[in-house]
Amino acid sequence: MTAYETVIGLEVHVQLQTASKMFCSCSANYAAAAPNTHVCPVCMALPGVLPVINRVAVEKTILTGLALHCRIAEEAVFARKNYHYADLPKGYQISQYELPLCLGGWLEIETEAGNKRIGITRAHLEEDTGKLTHVDGYSLVDLNRAGVPLLEIVSEPELRSAQEARVYLTKLQSILRYLHVSAADMEKGQMRCEANVSVRPAGQQAFGTKVEIKNLNSFRAVKQSLDYEVARQTALLEVGRQVVQVTMGWDEEHGHTVVQRVKESSDDYRYFPEPDLPPLSPLRAWVAEIEAYLPELPDAKAERFVVQLGLDRRDASLLVAERAVAEYFEAVVQAAQRRELGLQLRNIANWITGELFRLMNAAGRSIAAVPVTPEQFAELLALTAAGKINLNSAKKVLGIMFETGRPAADVVQELGLVQVSDSGALSQVVARVLERYPDEIAKYRAGKGGMLDWLMGQVMRESRGKANPNVVRELLQKVLAEG
Ligand code: ADP
Ligand code: MG
Ligand code: ZN
Numbered sequence: 001m002t003a004y005e006t007v008i009g010l011e012v013h014v015q016l017q018t019a020s021k022m023f024c025s026c027s028a029n030y031a032a033a034a035p036n037t038h039v040c041p042v043c044m045a046l047p048g049v050l051p052v053i054n055r056v057a058v059e060k061t062i063l064t065g066l067a068l069h070c071r072i073a074e075e076a077v078f079a080r081k082n083y084h085y086a087d088l089p090k091g092y093q094i095s096q097y098e099l100p101l102c103l104g105g106w107l108e109i110e111t112e113a114g115n116k117r118i119g120i121t122r123a124h125l126e127e128d129t130g131k132l133t134h135v136d137g138y139s140l141v142d143l144n145r146a147g148v149p150l151l152e153i154v155s156e157p158e159l160r161s162a163q164e165a166r167v168y169l170t171k172l173q174s175i176l177r178y179l180h181v182s183a184a185d186m187e188k189g190q191m192r193c194e195a196n197v198s199v200r201p202a203g204q205q206a207f208g209t210k211v212e213i214k215n216l217n218s219f220r221a222v223k224q225s226l227d228y229e230v231a232r233q234t235a236l237l238e239v240g241r242q243v244v245q246v247t248m249g250w251d252e253e254h255g256h257t258v259v260q261r262v263k264e265s266s267d268d269y270r271y272f273p274e275p276d277l278p279p280l281s282p283l284r285a286w287v288a289e290i291e292a293y294l295p296e297l298p299d300a301k302a303e304r305f306v307v308q309l310g311l312d313r314r315d316a317s318l319l320v321a322e323r324a325v326a327e328y329f330e331a332v333v334q335a336a337q338r339r340e341l342g343l344q345l346r347n348i349a350n351w352i353t354g355e356l357f358r359l360m361n362a363a364g365r366s367i368a369a370v371p372v373t374p375e376q377f378a379e380l381l382a383l384t385a386a387g388k389i390n391l392n393s394a395k396k397v398l399g400i401m402f403e404t405g406r407p408a409a410d411v412v413q414e415l416g417l418v419q420v421s422d423s424g425a426l427s428q429v430v431a432r433v434l435e436r437y438p439d440e441i442a443k444y445r446a447g448k449g450g451m452l453d454w455l456m457g458q459v460m461r462e463s464r465g466k467a468n469p470n471v472v473r474e475l476l477q478k479v480l481a482e483g
Helices: 055-067 162-178 219-238 284-291 298-307 313-320 323-338 345-363 374-385 391-404 408-415 423-436 438-445 451-462 469-482
Strands: 004-015 078-082 092-096 102-111 114-127 131-135 138-142 149-155 191-201 211-216 246-251 256-262
Touching: 004 162, 004 219, 055 102, 055 114, 055 149, 055 162, 055 284, 092 114, 102 162, 114 162, 162 191, 162 219, 162 298, 162 323, 191 219, 211 219, 211 256, 219 246, 219 256, 298 313, 298 323, 313 323, 313 345, 323 345, 323 374, 345 374, 345 391, 374 391, 374 408, 391 408, 423 451, 423 469, 438 451, 438 469, 451 469
Parallel strands: 211 246
Antiparallel strands: 004 149, 004 191, 078 092, 102 114, 114 149, 131 138, 191 211, 246 256
16 A cells, blocks of 8 residues: 655735735724725725835735745735636736745744744735625625735645644744734634645655645634545545646535635736836845844744743743743743742743643633733742742632732732641641541551551641641651651
């Protein structure tokens, strides 16, 4: 039996976060408005109008290109992509074809076999279409979205599995958000993916015939449709049949791909340079200025967290996935350092990726909606580091801080959670508890070491969770040894 290899290349469309549209001054905030209220003669394609290039969209494209290690073209040219559809009032889309703004970059992804660079063929600017709503028998057109700036990022066919495609998309989304160029939410259509996929016998150089799957609007759809296509194409080749080059859609409900049309070629679009717009020749000084805006990106941040702060890789990558989370973590670290807590930074990382993430997931809240300030978080950790409250109490307190935004000390006071470390007071509790359990004590002495934890649990309960577990353990060991 022949083994087959999967080949995937992704085309990703990203809505840029700009105040106005790509070629006119209408608001780009299409979703918030009543249909056809964010429109003007330019984006409605009335005769005699001229487009004007949105400078911020160009800047955001260049910024993204730089983050993806692309070369920024000396000259980029807008081109008309001609086709007819009811959501496209001009009868063509202004895009970039032969001379895109960004070329030849890469994005690094983590795979089971180590890190891997996926080539970025190009990133170019274009405009979004309007939106159709189909009501029985006729269709309604809303042009609010027509002309919203779109960035298209095309990868080389270098992804080798649906899983790698998913990781690539996640990484790309993270970078786009770091750069504040797009909200990049797939469910909201701010990031859309077209997946090109083929299979070939392992070891064969030439690519197999590819299929393009359009309009994938969730990570799940990308993964599932690719898994489906790989299986379908492999099954065809195994019985000696051929894959036909087509454009497909993904039927989420039934879990299979559906042929939409036989693949069009670029000839069908009759591309030609847009006569109403000058070529874009970004000055090198401008590109350098934009480059100065590049923030520290997730990979570099993770590396710094590992090397400088001593975190392990897994925690570091969990913390950097979202810029706001990474910044929150660093703010807690700084607050802790101001207090000279001598806290292990690794410990802070654990609190955030453990307890805080758990609370956020359970409540469906993003870091922006967490009312606990980094300062307050550090204060809570200070209380545990100083032995004022034990670990279990600290978790309970964090839960209440998360719900109410109240400071740790307040909550500790109110719940009476101040940890008891005084061995005088605790030996009384220990003595009281031991009196009740002669059998268990005998078992412990007969060599059943596990009984110690059980007895500890009883003492902790008796103290209503407030006892310092370390002191309790020592006391118990001492008393039991004395016999
Ligand atoms: P098209 O002209 O059909 O759009 P392109 O060569 O421009 O094709 O590539 C579009 C996307 O398809 C790119 O992301 C590219 O990496 C990917 N791709 C190209 N050939 C293959 C193939 N044989 N299998 C899988 N993906 C491919
Ligand atoms: Mg394509
Ligand atoms: Zn307009």
